[in-house]
Amino acid sequence: MQVLILGLVLWTAAHLFRRVLPGLRARLGEGPGKMLVAVLSLAAVFLMVIGYRRAEVDPVYTPMDGIGHLNNLLMLIALFLFGVSHSKGRVKAMVRHPMLWSVVIWAVAHLLVNGDLASLVMFGWLGLWALVEIVLINAQVEWKRPAPGPLRSDAIALVIALVLYGLIAGVHIWLGYNPFLGTYG
CATH class of the missing domain: 1.10.287 (Helix Hairpins)
Structure with missing residues (x-):
């Protein structure tokens, strides 16, 4: 640890x-x-x-049965937001700190399906770090909302997110954690 x-x-x-x-x-x-x-x-x-x-796997809580499906949806949203942070589409003009929000969503998604101490420490810490970073940036830098870009940029970010989602799911399956079963325990 x-x-x-x-x-x-x-x-x-x-x-x-x-x-x-x-x-x-x-x-x-x-x-x-x-x-x-x-x-x-x-x-x-x-x-x-x-x-x-x-x-070591030290259980703290037991994730709910079937919660992996919500995890999957949240992960797709997190990957999309991560990609949006590098695009010039419409969503980037609506969401300040899309990359940091993607980390928060990623952390919450993983806390839903992992109830052990190491997961609580890692995902909880990184989620809190992202929230602290958002607060500090907001306090120090005024946001100049970008002009909305083309919807095509958001569509490209979604396609990239879907491809990355497939690759990440493949790695998880390879490691023995099939994200499509709904429950990991």
Whole structure:
């Protein structure tokens, strides 16, 4: 569990660096600052994956039967929002922080189907991190709502989300967690 928590702390520190210590980040410069965040983020993901896979399964609660179907829907929405953050469609003009909201939805979706301590720590922490990031950004930066783009951009983001959803579902099946059974336990 310590490796998982170390990864979560590293992830949080790397991503809150700009919001909490803007002067230090500015002194590093744009390129080196982004490189530092990228390197720390990759290290954090590595530690989180290793830590999560090594963690013992300590049940905290039992997910409801069939809740995996809601998880699947939420995951599709999360992937779509993640893609929208990189598009210029209509949804991006309606939703501030689509990437961070996708993390929140992803975390909630996984908390619905995973009732063990390691899942609670990892998904709960990352969901809370995204919410804190949203609050900090909103407090520091005024949102200039972008002009709505073409619906075609949103359609492309949806197609990409569906393809990624299929790939992610395939990886989950390969790992022994078939997301289409409705229940994972």
